[in-house]
Amino acid sequence: MNKAFSLSALLLTFCILAGSTFSQPLPEPGDPENPSDIPEFYKSRLSDIEAELELLQKGKVERIAYSAGGLPLYAIFYGEKEDLNSQANYNSAVAARNPAFFAEKTSDTKPVVYFIGPVHGQEGEGISGLVNLLHIAETGSDYRGREWPELQAFFAEFRVIIVPSGNPDGRRRNPYDTFKGLPEEIMTKYGQGTQQDGTLWRWPGAKSLHPMKGDVGILGAYFNDNGINIMHDDFFDPMAAETKAIMQLAKEEAPDLSVSLHSCSCTPFVIQNSHAPLFMKKRIADFAQQLNQAFIAGDLPHRPENWGLSLEDDDPEFPPRASFNLVSALHHASGTMSFTFESPHGTLEDGTSYEELLDIQLVLYREIFSYIRDNRLIWEK
Numbered sequence: 001m002n003k004a005f006s007l008s009a010l011l012l013t014f015c016i017l018a019g020s021t022f023s024q025p026l027p028e029p030g031d032p033e034n035p036s037d038i039p040e041f042y043k044s045r046l047s048d049i050e051a052e053l054e055l056l057q058k059g060k061v062e063r064i065a066y067s068a069g070g071l072p073l074y075a076i077f078y079g080e081k082e083d084l085n086s087q088a089n090y091n092s093a094v095a096a097r098n099p100a101f102f103a104e105k106t107s108d109t110k111p112v113v114y115f116i117g118p119v120h121g122q123e124g125e126g127i128s129g130l131v132n133l134l135h136i137a138e139t140g141s142d143y144r145g146r147e148w149p150e151l152q153a154f155f156a157e158f159r160v161i162i163v164p165s166g167n168p169d170g171r172r173r174n175p176y177d178t179f180k181g182l183p184e185e186i187m188t189k190y191g192q193g194t195q196q197d198g199t200l201w202r203w204p205g206a207k208s209l210h211p212m213k214g215d216v217g218i219l220g221a222y223f224n225d226n227g228i229n230i231m232h233d234d235f236f237d238p239m240a241a242e243t244k245a246i247m248q249l250a251k252e253e254a255p256d257l258s259v260s261l262h263s264c265s266c267t268p269f270v271i272q273n274s275h276a277p278l279f280m281k282k283r284i285a286d287f288a289q290q291l292n293q294a295f296i297a298g299d300l301p302h303r304p305e306n307w308g309l310s311l312e313d314d315d316p317e318f319p320p321r322a323s324f325n326l327v328s329a330l331h332h333a334s335g336t337m338s339f340t341f342e343s344p345h346g347t348l349e350d351g352t353s354y355e356e357l358l359d360i361q362l363v364l365y366r367e368i369f370s371y372i373r374d375n376r377l378i379w380e381k
């Protein structure tokens with residue numbers, strides 16, 4: 001191998017490596033460009049996660065999986081892991097009439113919260129929120145310089161697990177770092193993807209072909225590079241390494257609460273876990289109302305004052321319509337209080353500002369900690 005060749009090989013390797021991590025495709029001709037006026041504090045890129053990981057002093061980072069496209073899936077941990085004295089898997093422990101056989105959670109153990117960043121790659125609001133949360137854990141301030149002392153203090157009382165992006169493949173394929181100020185239709189095109197003739201798959205049509213292979217023009221950011229929507233993997237035999245890793249953490253950590261962060265062109269809200277037991281649905285409904293009140297008090301986008309979640313287990317008119325999804329699986333594998341949260345995107349239709357998008361995330365996180373502090377389930381033998 002001559003010198004010139006080895007240098008060009010080196011350069012090529014570098015370009016492939018750099019490209020595989022951070023290169024972002026361009027929108028199709030005629031579609032709006034990626035917004036260029038994104039504020040510094042809005043940290044929705046994979047490179048923002050990588051930069052934050054370099055700054056960690058208190059949190060411990062682990063690579064818990066590689067995505068279908070070869071990207072690392074990270075988890076960051078704060079607080080010592082308690083000895084859960086586990087002697088049975090969760091459902092066997094419940095059948096033995098006490099979840100403490102799966103995980104002992106006495107009042108002198110640290111509660112555990114599990115933040116699962118967007119498994120849908122067009123929903124970058126959760127990445128931005130979690131990167132700012134990491135910064136608060138480390139420094140006390142978000143990337144606007146605003147202090148969150150109450151939020152930072154929770155890191156001393158809890159074990160906290162943060163997966164900043166649940167689907168780095170989808171995030172990498174998304175040409176937009178935000179849909180702020182863009183039409184919902186553009187988010188739909190690149191989020192759920194298109195068919196070969198350019199027809200948009202849309203929601204919920206994008207779930208009707210899974211894995212998303214075959215009649216695919218643009219593979220939506222919903223999916224990993226193998227066409228898997230992690231929200232709707234086969235949880236009894238997972239197809240994606242990302243899903244397995246997210247589930248494995250729940251089984252090892254027995255989180256008191258797990259949240260899956262999503263976004264839509266909407267006002268913010270919690271989605272009920274439609275396949276959780278009634279006692280857990282009631283807790284989720286209570287939390288959803290507490291959170292909506294916090295949005296109202298904070299002068300943030302919110303649902304109506306009297307809004308609330310259903311405790312029905314399906315559509316009574318036309319069942320089945322409520323799927324057993326990632327958050328259902330998390331509950332049944334670990335007993336965790338698990339639900340989906342939907343943030344706005346800031347599209348033309350929902351009109352939310354960058355400031356509000358970040359505040360919605362941080363208020364959600366604060367309310368999650370305070371809810372578990374005040375309403376923890378104690379499991380003891």
Ligand SMILES: [Zn+2]
Binds near residue numbers: 120123261263
């Ligand atoms: Zn989503």
